[in-house]
Amino acid sequence: MIIVFKHNATEEDVKSVSDMIEKLGYEPRVIHGVEHTVIGAVGDEKMHRSLEVFKAFPFVEDVLPIQKRYKLASREFRRNNTVIDIGGHKIGGGNFQIIAGPCSVESLEQMQAVCRDLQPCHIGILRGGTYKPRTSPYDFQGLGEAGLEIMRQIKEEFKMQITTEVVGVNHIAKVAEVADCLQIGARNSQNYNLLEFVAEVGKPVILKRGMASTIEEWLSAAEYLMVHGCTNVILCERGIKTFEHATRNTLDLSAVAIAKKESHLPVIVDPSHAAGRVDLILPLSRAAIAAGADGLLVETHPDPVNACSDAGQQIPSQNFGAYVQALQKVIGAMDLITE
Ligand code: PEP
Ligand code: MN
Numbered sequence: 001m002i003i004v005f006k007h008n009a010t011e012e013d014v015k016s017v018s019d020m021i022e023k024l025g026y027e028p029r030v031i032h033g034v035e036h037t038v039i040g041a042v043g044d045e046k047m048h049r050s051l052e053v054f055k056a057f058p059f060v061e062d063v064l065p066i067q068k069r070y071k072l073a074s075r076e077f078r079r080n081n082t083v084i085d086i087g088g089h090k091i092g093g094g095n096f097q098i099i100a101g102p103c104s105v106e107s108l109e110q111m112q113a114v115c116r117d118l119q120p121c122h123i124g125i126l127r128g129g130t131y132k133p134r135t136s137p138y139d140f141q142g143l144g145e146a147g148l149e150i151m152r153q154i155k156e157e158f159k160m161q162i163t164t165e166v167v168g169v170n171h172i173a174k175v176a177e178v179a180d181c182l183q184i185g186a187r188n189s190q191n192y193n194l195l196e197f198v199a200e201v202g203k204p205v206i207l208k209r210g211m212a213s214t215i216e217e218w219l220s221a222a223e224y225l226m227v228h229g230c231t232n233v234i235l236c237e238r239g240i241k242t243f244e245h246a247t248r249n250t251l252d253l254s255a256v257a258i259a260k261k262e263s264h265l266p267v268i269v270d271p272s273h274a275a276g277r278v279d280l281i282l283p284l285s286r287a288a289i290a291a292g293a294d295g296l297l298v299e300t301h302p303d304p305v306n307a308c309s310d311a312g313q314q315i316p317s318q319n320f321g322a323y324v325q326a327l328q329k330v331i332g333a334m335d336l337i338t339e
Contacts, residue, residue: 001026001051002064003039009059014039017054024049036061069216070223070263073233078264084204084232086181087161089124089339091234092266096336097295098324099163099206099268101127103310104140105147108154113302115158117317121324122338125181126151126160127297131167132309133187140308145174152178163206169197176201186211186238186273189221199228206234206297208270211241215255219263235259235267236297237288239274248276248313251284253291260292268295272313278304281315282326289330298323 003017014030014037021028026043041051055063068074081093091097100118105111105128115126130147132140143150151162155178163181166172167188175182181204188194189210198205205225209218222233237256239249251274259267269288271281285296301307301314315323331338 001041002066003041003051003054004061004064005037005039006059006061007036009037013057013059017057017060020054021051024051026051040066070219072226072231073219073222073263073265075262075264080264082231082264082266084234084266086125086163086204089161090337091268092294094335094337095294096289096331096334096338097125097268098123098327098338099125099127099295099297100300100320102129102301102307103272103299103314104129104132104142104308105150105164106143106308108150110302111150111154112157114300114317115154115160117302117320118160118300119158121321123320123324124161125163126154126158127163127183127299129165129309131165131171131175133165133167133185134309144171148174148178166194166198169194172197172201176203179203181206181234184208184221189213190217192221192224195221195224196228199225199230202229204232204234205230206236206268208236208238209240209252209255211239211249213240215258215262218255219259222263222265233265234295235263235265236270237267237274237293238270238297247274247280249274251275251288253287256288256291256293266294267292268297269293270297272297272299272310276310276313278313278315281313282323285323285327286330289327289334289336292334 018028021041026041029040031038054060083093084091100123130142132142161180164179165183165185166175183206186208225233239251242250271284299314300317300320302317304314
């Protein structure tokens with residue numbers, strides 16, 4: 001930790017803090033700067049008491065951590081980009097995937113129709129919610145186990161890899177039987193107990209950014225997964241809450257660029273939940289690729305008007321080929337591999 005003193009702090013103030021730091025088991029290093037005096041407290045913060053108590057001292061300006069809250073997820077820990085392989089479809093390190101499918105699994109016929117439209121576009125990873133975390137308890141909650149059974153049949157018929165959301169610890173085992181990749185939604189992004197148990201499954205995890213999470217909180221959530229044994233974490237930016245109401249959320253593309261600098265983990269973008277409106281999916285997808293995204297998570301439905309959830313933001317699956325085609329120039333400009 002670094003303790004920054006106010007301008008009016010005296011030598012005695014600095015000495016008293018320095019002595020206390022030493023008693024707490026750290027090695028204090030006093031630096032007299034032009035503007036401020038600071039003390040760097042050297043030691044393992046996990047083993048010692050937190051130094052944040054010094055914030056309450058009237059002559060202390062601030063107490064700042066030196067170490068990041070996340071380690072395993074950080075670029076310092078691993079310089080090279082992590083490449084995650086979901087059934088032969090690679091994400092990260094120059095490999096790009098479009099993961100697509102409806103918001104919710106509604107019926108076998110609906111999923112077959114989606115897959116028939118997606119397969120000619122070379123989409124290898126299918127999304128679809130069977131347990132839906134809806135804001136209102138009166139809204140469609142997903143088909144649950146019946147939805148998972150549909151996904152199992154679809155996987156067999158179309159040989160697609162499956163990603164689907166886990167909303168509670170009690171569903172993990174059932175979801176993991178079918179899913180090749182587990183999704184943690186924005187609402188559960190900081191449900192640390194769920195993250196711990198999901199990590200233990202040993203499958204790749206798509207971790208959405210919470211709608212009110214800072215980048216540090218998002219990366220710390222990834223750290224939870226990693227500490228508990230999940231090394232294959234895909235970060236997903238899906239828009240955050242702001243004052244703007246023209247879109248459902250505000251797509252934070254700086255977070256994509258920052259997450260890629262701070263972390264070696266792949267970062268994908270979900271333009272569907274960010275925009276909440278189908279007319280913005282293409283421009284936001286192009287922008288996401290240009291900002292460095294390693295993939296896209298996009299909602300598509302054979303009959304969006306009659307979708308059980310998120311009707312306004314799903315690309316009609318008959319038009320998905322045109323959407324993928326319209327991304328090709330940007331994908332090419334970024335030198336991405338899309339196998
Ligand atoms: C979803 O992907 O279906 C979903 C519910 O997304 P989010 O958690 O980002 O709202
Ligand atoms: Mn949705």
